[in-house]
Amino acid sequence: MGRAYSTIAFDPAKCDGCGDCMTACAQAKTGTDDWARSRIQIVGRGNATQDAIRDAIEDATEKAFELALCRQCADPKCVTVCPAGALAKDGASGVIGWDASKCVDCLLCTVGCAYGGIALDEVSGHVSKCDTCDGKPACVPVCSKGALTYVTTANIYNEVGDWEDLFAPGLAGCQGCNTELLMRHTLRRVGPDTVLATPPGCVPGMGSVGFNGTTGTKVPVFHPLLTNTAAMLAGVKRQFKRMGRDVTALAIAGDGGASDVGFQSLSGAAERGEQMLFMVVDNEGYMNTGMQRSSCTPYGAWTSTTPIGAGCSAGQPAQGKTQDAKNLPLLMVNHRCAYVATASTAYMEDLYAKLDRAIEASKTGFAYVHVYSPCTTGWRFPSDQNMEVARKAVETNFVMLWEFTPSEGLRFSRSVDDPLPVTDYLKAMGRFRHLSPEQIEHIQGKVVENSKFIQRFSEQAHGG
Amino acid sequence: MEQTQYLIVGSSHAALEAISAIRMHDATGTLTVVTRDAHLPYSPTVLPYVVSGKSAPERVFLRDDDFFARNAVSYRPGAGLAALHADSNTAELADGTRLGYDKLLLATGTSPAIPPIPGIDTVSYHVLRTLDDALGLRDAIAQSRQAVVLGAGLVGMHAAENLVKAGASVTIVEMSDQLTAGYFDKVAAQMIEQAFTDNGAKILTGSRVVRLEPSPVGARLTLANGTTLEADLLLVATGVKPNLEYLNGSGVAFDHGILVDDTMRTSVANVWAAGDCAQAKHFFSPTPRVNAILPSATEQGRLAGMAMAGDAGIKPYPGGVPLNTYHFFGRHAISVGSSEAPEGSEVLTRFDEKTGRYLKAIFRDGRLAGIFGVNEFFDGGIMCQLIVRRMDLTADKERLVADPLKVGRELMSRTWR
Structure with missing residues (x-):
């Protein structure tokens, strides 16, 4: 039987762009408050002066923010374009893991991802991506707006599926x-x-x-x-x-x-x-x-x-x-x-x-x-x-x-x-x-x- | 004669993606992979890093035997394709074995293109296309004192950097008047050239080798302008050409590569082609082109596998988009899309000499056609989508060039839900 995976879910209707999640991630992963180094990135959906984007924002429940975060794809492009075998999806956790000892810093993975889910950390010189903090994501508990949740319902399937x-x-x-x-x-x-x-x-x-x-x-x-x-x-x-x-x-x-x-x-x-x-x-x-x-x-x-x-x-x-x-x-x-x-x-x-x-x-x-x-x-x-x-x-x-x-x-x-x-x-x-x-x-x-x-x-x- | 439902020739990215795509749809059909290489699958793209020592050769393999066992794939390394008898659905291997197939994928990649320089067959030289090439070159670099690299493409430049770092005196000879032509523009190429010369390499652009002969050191090169160079290590990195010898008489149509349609089908029934050996639809050209890069190989391999297995979810190939990344002396360069700027296109650039950050974007009709950066990181995958989706960026051009990482994500995020 295949496995189902826990996931970080994002509700754009609740996000106000406060950035607390980015602070928490940067602290957990780099020991700094540098948002640029956070692996979760809150993205503005657009410049509100432009009609097209304003329409999108005014679309009822949608607010102005989106999330650039590794989606831990089932069929991950970043993995398929990695020439060094440094990226692999973990069959047990579903997380796409990065092996520093195999990575050659070629950045091809960033060319493969259409979601901004894996990107260069200019300070370390390597790519970085969300690893869900081994199932305890630092970003989720600090989201006071309830926009981020860690959905663990998959555990039911894993437990009772057999x-x-x-x-x-x-x-x-x-x-x-x-x-x-x-x-x-x-x-x-x-x-x-x-x-x-x-x-x-x-x-x-x-x-x-x-x-x-x-x-x-x-x-x-x-x-x-x-x-x-x-x-x-x-x-x-x-x-x-x-x-x-x-x-x-x-x-x-x-x-x-x-x-x-x-x-x-x-x-x-x-x-x-x-x-x-x-x-x-x-x-x-x-x-x-x-x-x-x-x-x-x-x-x-x-x-x-x-x-x-x-x-x-x-x-x-x-x-x-x-x-x-x-x-x-x-x-x-x-x-x-x-x-x-x-x-x-x-x-x-x-x-x-x-x-x-x-x-x-x-x-x-x-x-x-x-x-x-x-x-x-x-x-x-x-x-x-x-x-x-x-x-x-x-x-x-x-x-x-x-x-x-x-x-x-x-x-x-x-x-x-x-x-x-x-x-x-x-x-x-x-x-x-x-x-x-x-x-x-x-x-x-x-x-x-x-x-x-x-x-x-x-x-x-x-x-x- | 042995029969297999699916036969894949080749073992790199296109072949591996085809295996996944076939197994996604057909879990049990007999699947055989034959490849001329003697090893487990690996990527040609990783080889420069094997040469530099960054990648341990025993750790570059993309799949292990267990993968083939789990996917019920018969994997046969050291078995190149010698001839294709398409009229009888039969492949003839180098050792004479004949294999009957229902569906065949040619993902045979390329070999180094050796320029017809008089005397080239009288000297010994290196190329870099296989793992064995890489191991040979790695060992030779450690011994080299004066090296010459023919060709200033990404493979040649990579190797030249390794040679420089290993302490050899290095000369790069390039026929065209710009290095990394086709990947990067003059400004970026100038930055790359500067980095190399700063580190002691000699770069001779616009230079052609007219003669090669053995010398006490190793090889002597004579250039068109009469100067001579001595090399104890000669690397020929003047490009690659698809492996097509086996096609003779098969009826499979080819030009620079094997001609394929939008689902990677060749001109002959039951035969598909993908990856560096295929000449497929190109996003920026009305006629098919060989787009010999890793991301295209995976995409084409996936499509070919789906087509072979009869997967109804297949979507036609949107056309190859050039995508390249390159590291040199601690700096990185990313190039996405077409570097051509025909009449009527708008080119926006910015360059900060202090930080060495360079960015150039080309727009056609308000749509992104290409974006190139040195030391300026942006999501290449997002830029590629902005290009392929032909998103109208008329109102966002300046902002995109000012902050491609943030604005690219912002623009792309509109398509995320």
Whole structure:
């Protein structure tokens, strides 16, 4: 298996050109404050007096700065044009390494790179390039604007990529759906000693229960009713326990099955502390059956049962759902489950950390993981935008990432300070396209209210 | 007769890139590399540094046996191509072996061009094109007291510098009236010449050797103006010519090099060519040219490999752009693009005598055509992209010349996302 690599990521929208990263790099690599010797170079995107460049800068989120930094290319030109074999990509770290003892200072590598990623350090007389400081880049922690981040998500792939995929190949999801990713990763992590319950919804729709008499998983899977998932799984788990077999009881259910008709069995199992891991894939509606609203559908959203336009309801113009969503994970907190967490596939490292804790908690009690899952078909956004929509939901505080245990209370796993305006999230999809200014104001108000409400849990937990 | 799906002749940059490109698309097709050289792959470009001692000869190899094993490549050094029988898809090697191929890449590089000077076959002289040449020259330089270098191109100048540093008295004889012609302009050439004469070398530009004969010292050279030079070491560095002898009767069309189209295909079915032996599209010329430089070899090798493997991601060759870097006596020179400045082009220069920083940029219709610097560092790769993309720099010319490193990155960064 190939490897995935950690990388220094740059968000030009957040860079103000302060140059702290260059100072840090120059200090780490040369012991000086000389920006010219920094291996990371913040580059102005242009002279603002020129129309062409001004247009580029005014391009909404783009600001005025770019980054000249080695991109540690997968297919590096600098390496191919080096006549001395002094440059080579390290298969383990992905970093393109420079071997001083082989380099002949010919500068051909600088002729190969179109990104200004390897350049002459006039003081040393040699080329210099970013080596990511052996995985601890000096530039990243000093960036107070959040423009530089060191993305280590690749570690997940490296760690679990070789683990057995317990779902059949070729699931029948909609194009761009993130639930396949979620199912495969979750089952991989939970492992083969698992009994899986998938009530009606997108997960069996995608093939968990299989086709033509074979299951879609390599673990035992069953298809309970929408109403009795948690109850049935509790019984199965108890029977295995009685037989002396240690299996993880896992449910992957939709928000409809969990928050609406399945809620009483979910609540009951949680109240009894049944030993299971209950994962809810929350796509905010009954997307599998034609995008009907659920109690998790947010205010203002279009669904097939909360339509838009004149004459929808007794001749009254309608503007999507008129009620706010139920906050199911908070309800589960009030069951004092052994573990409750919210998660997003845009934050996979966070999701994995929470899965680990949930699996552990499910050995002694009820563990609940609520994953926000944008629906490309039902929410009306392009199929390549799932992760972006999921990320925007979190960045705007429309949803928040946290975890809860009875002993530690509630803790945010990602800061809710300084959110983006909720419109950044709303405009990313079609189901909110019709919103009136008043409705947007209502939603923004709800976001603030929700975040304050949950923060109070968090503050109390931490003696705030 | 032995059969291979892919046959690559040659083992330097173009060949190595072709191997990668083929294996990217076809992990299992049988692939054979034959090369006249006896060693693992290395770059001709590194040889001057082997001569100077900067590169340890055992550490210049670009790939090891493990690379060929991992990529399922049968690597056969010491096996030159003697004849190509394209009508039967067969290559005939120097030892008489015949190899059948489905797809053939000719990446055979060049050999030194030996000028037809009367008496040249009566004296012993050095050339520098192979690792064995480099080792021979390295040892000879250590013994030399008075050396003559024929040709003031980059290879000759490199070797001359090594000779100077080793303590020999060195004379460089160049036919044209400027050294490093074709790479650098008169101002830069003057700086280079000054550096050499400051260090004790003698440079005779505009001089032609009319006669060579053995002498007690080694060789005696007679110049057109009648003067004679004695040399205990004679280096012939008057250029290179593609290796094409094996083409006779094959039907593969060639001119100065093997003629190829935009995907490096020759005039004959199932035969491609890349690198210094190929005459391909040129960015600054309506007709194909041999652009015998390392970056072009890698690009052409990559394209040829993709074409041979049937990789649909192939994009046609944009045309060769001259790219050269050169170090002399602690200074560096970079040249990107065309040094020609036809009528209507705009030439901007600046020169700081104190620091020895020199920069020259040539613009045509507001677009960069070439940029050349001595002791003035800029990103050659970015400049090359500005040229190839024909970016309109009308408003930025002066700024670019004033600070090519910063402004080049700024201009290029507009294309980064």
